[in-house]
Amino acid sequence: MSECDNMDSSAKAYSKNIQKAIKALQRGEMILLFDLEGREAETDFTIAANAVTPEDVRWMRKDAGGLICVALDSEASEELGLPFMADVMREATQCSTALHKIVEKGGDLKYDSRSSFSIWVNHRDTRTGIPDNDRALTINKLGEIVDRTLAGEEVHFGSEFRTPGHVATLRAAKGLVHERMGQTELSIALAKIAGITPVMVVCEMLDDENGRALEKTDAKQYGKDNDLVFVEGEEVVEAYDIWLSSQ
Ligand SMILES: O=C(CO)[C@H](O)[C@H](O)COP(=O)(O)O
Ligand SMILES: [Mg+2]
Numbered sequence: 107m108s109e110c111d112n113m114d115s116s117a118k119a120y121s122k123n124i125q126k127a128i129k130a131l132q133r134g135e136m137i138l139l140f141d142l143e144g145r146e147a148e149t150d151f152t153i154a155a156n157a158v159t160p161e162d163v164r165w166m167r168k169d170a171g172g173l174i175c176v177a178l179d180s181e182a183s184e185e186l187g188l189p190f191m192a193d194v195m196r197e198a199t200q201c202s203t204a205l206h207k208i209v210e211k212g213g214d215l216k217y218d219s220r221s222s223f224s225i226w227v228n229h230r231d232t233r234t235g236i237p238d239n240d241r242a243l244t245i246n247k248l249g250e251i252v253d254r255t256l257a258g259e260e261v262h263f264g265s266e267f268r269t270p271g272h273v274a275t276l277r278a279a280k281g282l283v284h285e286r287m288g289q290t291e292l293s294i295a296l297a298k299i300a301g302i303t304p305v306m307v308v309c310e311m312l313d314d315e316n317g318r319a320l321e322k323t324d325a326k327q328y329g330k331d332n333d334l335v336f337v338e339g340e341e342v343v344e345a346y347d348i349w350l351s352s353q
């Protein structure tokens with residue numbers, strides 16, 4: 107079966123670049139995902155959680171340098187009981203009044219109305235949770251547990267994972283890119299289009315010289331030099347709408 111056979115019938119309507127990105131993700135390869143000018147304007151390394159190896163974790167921390175996070179779609183997050191971290195903290199204000207002033211509220215973020223952070227986890231088979239092999243295991247197991255729930259298995263997240271941990275989970279908005287344009291939603295939209303498990307790893311590219319988010323032009327150049335597809339949020343939204351109308 108050719109790689110194109112893995113795509114739905116609307117595959118031909120996607121731009122060439124999106125088709126390349128979809129094929130790369132289906133092969134378990136890394137792509138580069140820029141959100142939007144005027145939002146974070148960041149480029150994230152992006153790869154399917156099921157495909158991640160310890161070498162990918164090393165690559166992300168050395169060449170991307172941001173936070174290694176795992177995005178899950180809204181349904182999977184609900185199924186596993188992964189709440190938004192801000193909601194957990196708001197609940198906790200009942201125990202600690204100091205938290206009142208700390209918890210994220212509307213207007214706090216300069217680039218969006220809210221963050222997508224859920225809880226931080228480690229798989230229970232990890233030791234400290236931070237080495238590359240531990241993080242890869244936690245990430246793979248997040249993909250695996252979602253596959254099992256999608257197959258109808260009853261799972262118990264807490265029997266397999268603990269929090270706090272060293273892998274940040276992100277909960278995608280229910281309306282995905284129509285509700286929020288973060289890499290959380292963009293990566294999950296790509297997973298839906300590609301027909302892969304909606305559990306995706308993202309990690310921001312930072313500039314080694316100045317510590318800021320890597321400029322888009324430099325991220326694009328990195329993509330060219332390393333043969334990685336570079337996609338922008340707007341292209342993803344266009345493809346997602348085509349995919350949605352074919353469902
Ligand atoms: O802040 C983040 C976590 O390190 C990153 O920006 C990541 O891309 C996910 O967040 P968002 O969906 O807001 O872009
Ligand atoms: Mg961010």
Ligand SMILES: [Mg+2]
Pocket residue numbers: 141146148150288289290
């Ligand atoms: Mg982002």
